[in-house]
Amino acid sequence: MAAFQKLIDLIKEKKTLLCVGLDTDLDKIPEVFPKNSSGITEFNKEIIVSTKDLAIAYKINFAFYEQYGVAGYKALYDTFKAIPPSHFVIADAKRGDIGNTSMAYAKSIFDYFNADSITVNPYMGYDSLSPFFHYKDKIIFILALTSNQGAFDYQKQKINNEELYKLVIKKTSVSYNFEQTGYVVGGTHPEEIGEIRKLVPRHLLLIPGIGAQGGNIDSVLKANGNSPAVVNVSRAIIYPDGSGDYFERVRNKAEYYSKALQIL
Amino acid sequence: MAAFQKLIDLIKEKKTLLCVGLDTDLDKIPEVFPKNSSGITEFNKEIIVSTKDLAIAYKINFAFYEQYGVAGYKALYDTFKAIPPSHFVIADAKRGDIGNTSMAYAKSIFDYFNADSITVNPYMGYDSLSPFFHYKDKIIFILALTSNQGAFDYQKQKINNEELYKLVIKKTSVSYNFEQTGYVVGGTHPEEIGEIRKLVPRHLLLIPGIGAQGGNIDSVLKANGNSPAVVNVSRAIIYPDGSGDYFERVRNKAEYYSKALQIL
Numbered sequence: 001m002a003a004f005q006k007l008i009d010l011i012k013e014k015k016t017l018l019c020v021g022l023d024t025d026l027d028k029i030p031e032v033f034p035k036n037s038s039g040i041t042e043f044n045k046e047i048i049v050s051t052k053d054l055a056i057a058y059k060i061n062f063a064f065y066e067q068y069g070v071a072g073y074k075a076l077y078d079t080f081k082a083i084p085p086s087h088f089v090i091a092d093a094k095r096g097d098i099g100n101t102s103m104a105y106a107k108s109i110f111d112y113f114n115a116d117s118i119t120v121n122p123y124m125g126y127d128s129l130s131p132f133f134h135y136k137d138k139i140i141f142i143l144a145l146t147s148n149q150g151a152f153d154y155q156k157q158k159i160n161n162e163e164l165y166k167l168v169i170k171k172t173s174v175s176y177n178f179e180q181t182g183y184v185v186g187g188t189h190p191e192e193i194g195e196i197r198k199l200v201p202r203h204l205l206l207i208p209g210i211g212a213q214g215g216n217i218d219s220v221l222k223a224n225g226n227s228p229a230v231v232n233v234s235r236a237i238i239y240p241d242g243s244g245d246y247f248e249r250v251r252n253k254a255e256y257y258s259k260a261l262q263i264l
Numbered sequence: 265m266a267a268f269q270k271l272i273d274l275i276k277e278k279k280t281l282l283c284v285g286l287d288t289d290l291d292k293i294p295e296v297f298p299k300n301s302s303g304i305t306e307f308n309k310e311i312i313v314s315t316k317d318l319a320i321a322y323k324i325n326f327a328f329y330e331q332y333g334v335a336g337y338k339a340l341y342d343t344f345k346a347i348p349p350s351h352f353v354i355a356d357a358k359r360g361d362i363g364n365t366s367m368a369y370a371k372s373i374f375d376y377f378n379a380d381s382i383t384v385n386p387y388m389g390y391d392s393l394s395p396f397f398h399y400k401d402k403i404i405f406i407l408a409l410t411s412n413q414g415a416f417d418y419q420k421q422k423i424n425n426e427e428l429y430k431l432v433i434k435k436t437s438v439s440y441n442f443e444q445t446g447y448v449v450g451g452t453h454p455e456e457i458g459e460i461r462k463l464v465p466r467h468l469l470l471i472p473g474i475g476a477q478g479g480n481i482d483s484v485l486k487a488n489g490n491s492p493a494v495v496n497v498s499r500a501i502i503y504p505d506g507s508g509d510y511f512e513r514v515r516n517k518a519e520y521y522s523k524a525l526q527i528l
Contacts, residue, residue, distance in 0.1 A: 023365070063361060063368035069376040073337040096385065097327060097358050098412045098477075101287070104327035112333040121360065123387040123407060125414020143387060148362045150389020153435060157423045164418065164428070171417060213362075 002137040003116040004179040007088045007204065008228060010056040017221075017261040019057035019090065020254065021208070021234025022047065022079060023064050028239050030246050037071035041078040047238055048082055050251045054258035057088035059208075059232050060115075080113045088230070090206065091115035094143065096128045103131040110135045117141055119184055119206070122168045126175060139182050139204060144169050144196070147186025147209025165192075166199065173200050182206055187215025187231065193223035205229040210257070211236030217260045226263070233257045266401040267380040268443040271352045271468065272492060274320040281485075281525040283321035283354065284518065285472070285498025286311065286343060287328050292503050294510050301335035305342040311502055312346055314515045318522035321352035323472075323496050324379075344377045352494070354470065355379035358407065360392045367395040374399045381405055383448055383470070386432045390439060403446050403468060408433050408460070411450025411473025429456075430463065437464050446470055451479025451495065457487035469493040474521070475500030481524045490527070497521045 001009075011017065024040050033039035048058070065076035083089050091113060095105040109118045109132075117139035120129055132140045145155050145165040155165040162170075169183060182204035185193055193205070205224065209215040212235035220231065237257060240249035265273075275281065288304050297303035312322070329340035347353050355377060359369040373382045373396075381403035384393055396404045409419050409429040419429040426434075433447060446468035449457055457469070469488065473479040476499035484495065501521060504513035 025368070061361075061365055061368075063359070063365045063372065066372040067368040067376065069372070070334065070337050070341055072372075073334050077334055094361050094385070095327070095358070097325075098410065101325055101327045104289070104325075104331040108327065108330040108333070108336075112331065121358070121385045121387050123385050123418060124410050124412060125417030125419070127412050127414040128410075129414075146362065146388050146392075148388060148391050150391040150393075153389030154387060154428065154432065155389070157428075157431065159421045159423055159428070164421075164423070167421065168418065 002179065003088065003139045004204070006116065007056070007139070007230065010088055011228060011263070014056050015262055015264070016054070016056060016258045017229055017231040017263060018055045018254070018258045019059050019230045019232040020047065020051050020055045020237055021059045021061060021092070021232045023061045023234040023238065025064055026068070037068060037075040040065070040068070040072070040075040041082065044079045045082050046247050047250060048084070050247045051237065051254040052084060052087065054254045055087070057090060057230050058083050059090040059092050059234070061234070062091065062093040077113065080115065089116045090141065091118045094119050094121050096121040096124050098124070099127050099131055102128050106132045106135060110138055117182065119143065122172065126171070129172065133176050133180055136180065138180065140176070140180055141182040141184050141204070141206045142168065142172055144183040145185050145189055145192055147188045147213050147215065151186065151189070169196060169199055173203060178203055184208065187220045188213060190216060190219035190223045193220060197223065197225060197227055201227050206232065208232040221261070221263070231261050266443065267352065267403045268468070270380065271320070271403070271494065274352055275492060275527070278320050279526055279528070280318070280320060280522045281493050281495040281527060282319045282518070282522045283323050283494045283496040284311065284315050284319045284501055285323040285325060285356070285496045287325045287498040287502065289328055290332070301332060301339040304329070304332070304336070304339040305346065308343045309346050310511050311514060314511045315501065315518040316348060316351065318518045319351070321354060321494050322347050323354040323356050323498070325498070326355065326357040341377065344379065353380045354405065355382045358383050358385050360385040360388050362388065363391050363395055366392050370396045370399060374402055381446065383407065386436065390435070393436065397440050397444055400444065402444065404440070404444055405446040405448050405468070405470045406432065406436055408447040409449050409453055409456055411452045411477050411479065415450065415453070433460060433463055437467060442467055448472065451484045452477060454480060454483035454487045457484060461487065461489060461491055465491050470496065472496040485525070485527070495525050
């Protein structure tokens with residue numbers, strides 16, 4: 001099944017937009033896990049068991065695995081394998097390069113890891129993104145307006161009276177099939193989510209920045225309306241505060257966010 | 265020694281700007297090499313032996329290794345190890361994400377692979393690049409104006425009467441120490457290299473797009489003047505046309521480019 005339909009069906013079935021982000025860092029996971037690549041994979045498996053009925057998707061942040069080199073890359077592979085095929089998987093890799101290089105990145109993400117989707121960076125323009133779109137059944141989430149402070153440096157600068165991130169959305173939403181195209185928009189910008197929804201009501205949004213980064217859920221949901229979206233929470237779920245059994249706390253946090261991100 | 269000084273010394277010593285790009289693809293290397301990760305590493309070692317007296321630097325394009333998954337990542341590691349410490353190494357990974365994620369990417373590139381430099385994407389702004397600059401002895405090459413057609417989509421769009429790529433250069437050249445900061449500017453834009461040199465005469469430029477991508481060497485050298493730069497050639501050297509011994513042809517191509525990129 002095409003990734004778009006898979007995600008739409010998951011949202012309908014589970015009635016939540018929750019995606020759990022696997023930003024797994026050996027310095028932050030409980031000490032019972034070995035400080036090596038098996039520790040990362042085992043921790044992720046426990047997170048998945050504790051959250052899979054509450055979430056529709058998992059987002060895997062490549063940087064956290066790459067920092068451990070070849071062993072981390074093995075944990076990345078094993079983590080992809082550990083996610084049930086019922087769930088939607090986002091390769092959060094923020095790739096993008098000239099054509100023949102983007103094609104090699106696309107092979108990595110879609111042929112090797114078999115992800116449902118990838119995050120890509122639009123700075124290098126049309127021909128840097130096209131190779132990803134050769135994979136017709138996948139979703140390409142293009143960075144539009146990110147959750148960090150640096151979003152103001154370039155993304156919110158105006159080109160012909162319109163912010164760069166809107167130019168990115170306008171150009172790419174015309175160039176590519178809408179079922180293959182999604183946008184990353186930080187949950188720290190609810191007002192702009194409303195504006196973006198006027199431009200692309202049917203496109204998927206991937207909304208990070210909720211939880212540790214401070215985005216407000218109610219404002220985000222209100223601004224998004226009934227359009228299809230997936231909302232990522234990483235640190236607030238996988239590194240829960242409080243005391244008591246670690247994975248019970250993970251589950252409690254996931255329950256909280258799953259419910260907060262409920263849709264009708 | 266800081267990477268900046270290492271590269272300046274190499275340019276002075278060898279009097280060429282040639283960087284050889286290791287865009288190694290199993291479908292393109294001679295059939296005598298096994299079609300696996302050892303084949304990639306062995307091929308790269310032969311390229312290095314054939315070119316090291318003619319080049320000052322090697323650029324390793326991560327995508328080509330990542331397409332082969334864990335085995336490719338092992339070849340990536342082995343390729344880094346195979347480059348003599350005398351040479352300057354560029355991790356061409358085009359990374360960039362929110363702060364804690366960019367920090368993990370920086371650990372991967374500088375702590376694990378021990379590269380002298382990395383290419384990064386500025387779209388996410390200041391705080392997405394800062395973590396890389398915590399590594400004081402390294403060089404961060406920021407994408408400014410890339411060699412592909414897509415450079416016209418956003419990089420050449422005007423913000424307050426000035427192209428986005430110039431805004432990137434102006435902001436980042438003020439924010440960061442110049443010995444740590446370099447810019448990627450495609451060799452397909454010699455005129456703009458001249459304009460960029462007016463803005464940042466002392467900064468390092470990494471100039472790709474020569475050879476297979478069609479950039480003109482004489483125009484590039486003229487536009488760059490006596491400023492420090494490294495010019496990358498990948499496919500035209502590592503996949504030489506013609507017949508006869510493969511690595512003799514590689515060496516002939518490298519000699520041609522090393523001489524063409526000579527400086528006084």
